[in-house]
Amino acid sequence: MQMQLVGNRGPLTGMGRLFVQLVKNEGPESLYSGLTPSLMRSVLYGGLRLGLYEPSKYVCELAFESTNILMKIASGAFSGAVATALTNPVEVLKVRLQMNQNSSRGPIGELQRIASEEGMAALWKGVGPAMVRAAALTASQLATYDESKRCLARWTNLQEGFYLHLISSTIAGATSTLITAPMDLIKTRLMLQRESTSLGTYKNGFHCAFQVLFTEGPRGLYKGGFTIFARLGPQTTITFILCEKLRELAGLKAI
Numbered sequence: 001m002q003m004q005l006v007g008n009r010g011p012l013t014g015m016g017r018l019f020v021q022l023v024k025n026e027g028p029e030s031l032y033s034g035l036t037p038s039l040m041r042s043v044l045y046g047g048l049r050l051g052l053y054e055p056s057k058y059v060c061e062l063a064f065e066s067t068n069i070l071m072k073i074a075s076g077a078f079s080g081a082v083a084t085a086l087t088n089p090v091e092v093l094k095v096r097l098q099m100n101q102n103s104s105r106g107p108i109g110e111l112q113r114i115a116s117e118e119g120m121a122a123l124w125k126g127v128g129p130a131m132v133r134a135a136a137l138t139a140s141q142l143a144t145y146d147e148s149k150r151c152l153a154r155w156t157n158l159q160e161g162f163y164l165h166l167i168s169s170t171i172a173g174a175t176s177t178l179i180t181a182p183m184d185l186i187k188t189r190l191m192l193q194r195e196s197t198s199l200g201t202y203k204n205g206f207h208c209a210f211q212v213l214f215t216e217g218p219r220g221l222y223k224g225g226f227t228i229f230a231r232l233g234p235q236t237t238i239t240f241i242l243c244e245k246l247r248e249l250a251g252l253k254a255i
Contacts, residue, residue: 036106036107038094040090041087041090041091041094044083044086044087044090045083045084045087045090045091045134046239048079048082048083048086048087049079049080049082049083049134049138050079050142050239050243051079052078052079052082052083053075053076053079053138053142053255054255056074056075056076056078056079057071057072057075059075060074060075069143069147072139072142072143072146072147073139073143074139075139075142075143076135076138076139076140076141076142076143077135077136077138077139078135079138079142080131080134080135080136080137080138080139081131081132081134081135081138083134083138084127084130084131084133084134084135085127085131088123088124088126088127088130089111089123089124091130092114092122092123092124092125092126093107093110093111093114093123095188095192096110096114096192097110111123125190126187126190128204128205129183129186129187129190129205129208130187132183132205133180133183133184133186133187136176136179136180136183137176137179137180137183140172140175140176140179140180141172141173141175141176141236142172142255144168144171144172144175144176145168145169145171145172145236145240145255146255148167148168148171148172149164149165149168149254149255152164152167152168160254162241165240165241165244166237166241168240169236169237169239169240169241170233170236170237172236172240173229173232173233173234173235173236173237174229174233176232176236177225177228177229177232177233180228180232181221181222181224181225181228182209182221182222184224184228185212185220185221185222185223185224186205186208186209186212186221187205189202189208189212190202190204190205190208209221240255243255
């Protein structure tokens with residue numbers, strides 16, 4: 001989050017230097033700002049997008065009599081977009097808490113402040129880019145994972161199990177990072193700006209992307225990309241391995 005805003009605040013800096021500055025200036029506890037809404041969002045958003053994928057794929061199979069890669073992408077995009085639309089207020093709350101270290105309010109107090117000062121609509125600020133980002137993330141993660149498993153099982157000696165899940169989820173994590181890093185940056189910038197008529201505010205996601213390209217260059221869209229992969233890569237791997245194990249224990253077919 002801090003790296004995605006660095007273009008607004010000063011020159012580019014690396015993840016290591018920013019980490020040291022954050023701990024030095026704001027203390028180690030600043031690394032866990034917004035933990036409560038972050039955990040809440042992970043449970044709700046993660047459960048919804050993973051839970052909706054298989055039913056969506058089943059509906060596509062009934063409607064189009066096909067389960068090719070396009071159907072998997074469409075199923076992933078739909079489940080991700082719906083999950084984000086429902087959980088966007090929690091994401092806004094998390095971002096605000098992470099970037100407002102001086103606030104003494106907890107999650108409930110910050111939620112009340114946003115609703116009273118900026119209106120309920122502020123809780124869905126950035127929902128458009130967030131839905132696009134979530135659709136791209138879920139589609140790239142689940143479709144890549146699903147298709148990687150199929151191809152690896154067909155072209156190698158790997159069987160359904162831990163190593164197949166590990167390799168497939170690693171490929172999915174890398175692919176989703178490349179696709180969603182620019183969207184993640186735009187979503188963060190939009191969520192942090194307040195309602196304002198002053199010059200320089202972002203009008204929408206496309207305007208934000210144009211301004212970043214114009215003022216910070218193409219590299220600006222991938223600001224914090226390595227940090228995103230450092231989080232998203234292991235998260236994707238752990239998520240799919242646990243999901244497959246839980247499906248096995250529940251007697252459900254593997255993804």
